[in-house]
Amino acid sequence: xxxxxxxxxxxxxxxxxxxxxxxxxxxxxxxxxxxxxxxxxxxxxxxxxxxxxxxxxxxxxxxxxxxxxxxxxxxxxxxxxxxxxxxxxxxxxxxxxxxxxxxxxxxxxxxxxx
Amino acid sequence: xxxxxxxxxxxxxxxxxxxxxxxxxxxxxxxxxxxxxxxxxxxxxxxxxxxxxxxxxxxxxxxxxxxxxxxxxxxxxxxxxxxxxxxxxxxxxxxxxxxxxxxxxxxxxxx
Numbered sequence: 117x118x119x120x121x122x123x124x125x126x127x128x129x130x131x132x133x134x135x136x137x138x139x140x141x142x143x144x145x146x147x148x149x150x151x152x153x154x155x156x157x158x159x160x161x162x163x164x165x166x167x168x169x170x171x172x173x174x175x176x177x178x179x180x181x182x183x184x185x186x187x188x189x190x191x192x193x194x195x196x197x198x199x200x201x202x203x204x205x206x207x208x209x210x211x212x213x214x215x216x217x218x219x220x221x222x223x224x225x226x227x228x229x230x
Numbered sequence: 231x232x233x234x235x236x237x238x239x240x241x242x243x244x245x246x247x248x249x250x251x252x253x254x255x256x257x258x259x260x261x262x263x264x265x266x267x268x269x270x271x272x273x274x275x276x277x278x279x280x281x282x283x284x285x286x287x288x289x290x291x292x293x294x295x296x297x298x299x300x301x302x303x304x305x306x307x308x309x310x311x312x313x314x315x316x317x318x319x320x321x322x323x324x325x326x327x328x329x330x331x332x333x334x335x336x337x338x339x340x341x
Contacts, residue, residue: 120272149327159273159318159331172328206272210327219263219327221272 118143120222122207128228134195137225141188141209147171148190149219150182153204162205165190194227202229233257234321234332242338243309251304251335253319260322262295262302263329267316276304309339 121140129135141148149172150162161174165184182192188209194201204224211217234255243249253262261280265273277286279295279302286293290313292305302319319332 147327151331158333159320159329161328161330164325164327172325174328208272208327216278218275218278219329221274223271 120207120209120220122205122222122225124225125223126226126228128230129197130230131197131199133197134193135197135227137192137194137205137207137227139190139192139207139209139222141190141207142211142220145209145211145220146188147210147212148184148188149208149210150190150192151206151208151221152176153206153224154202159206162192197229199229201227203227234319234330236317236319236332236335238335239333240336240338242340245310245339245341246308247339249306249309249337251306251317251337252301253303253332254301255321256300257321257323257330258299259330260299260324262299263320263322264293264302264304265318265320267318268314273316273318306337309337311339311341313337314339 123138147166149164151159153159164172168184179195184190204226206221206224208219208221210219237252263278264276267273277293282297282299284295290307294303317335320329
């Protein structure tokens with residue numbers, strides 16, 4: 117069974133640009149969550165999608181948005197990039213067996229904003 | 231804002247030593263999870279503890295959930311270089327995918 121796949125692995129952007137990150141969950145998983153990891157703030161929850169609907173949202177500005185497609189693949193978009201958006205963006209998927217289902221993380225997309 | 235404070239922040243030990251990592255909060259969690267993250271990879275779940283006072287063992291790793299479900303500890307016996315990594319605790323407040331992660335403990339085990 118393939119794991120969570122995130123593309124691209126690395127990205128370099130400049131301030132003011134926008135970026136789209138992609139996440140393919142484990143086959144059969146319908147929940148996809150996004151997290152931002154920085155040295156200073158650690159891992160912080162961005163949002164969760166389930167069956168194409170945003171189910172939960174963290175405390176991030178509206179520049180951070182996401183969506184989920186009918187095949188459960190998800191994209192995350194960050195507009196008007198700031199230097200502080202430089203981070204490892206992690207995607208995680210989980211199955212539909214209830215709250216005891218494990219969260220599986222991808223290897224992340226390392227975003228550098230110059 | 232719920233915070234999970236981990237201590238120590240960094241730990242460098244030699245192979246064969248024992249160590250304990252602590253995860254503390256003023257908030258109550260439905261469950262608490264421990265992850266290990268290696269460079270260039272996402273976190274990998276080690277264990278989930280659910281009941282206050284619960285103790286779980288995973289080979290040389292022992293996890294404990296505090297009676298009040300506000301804190302947890304991870305004890306590693308006879309550490310090995312393969313245990314090297316970033317250890318993260320994460321609390322679940324009832325929304326299973328919206329985890330609150332701890333500040334992390336970076337462990338280095340040398341020969």
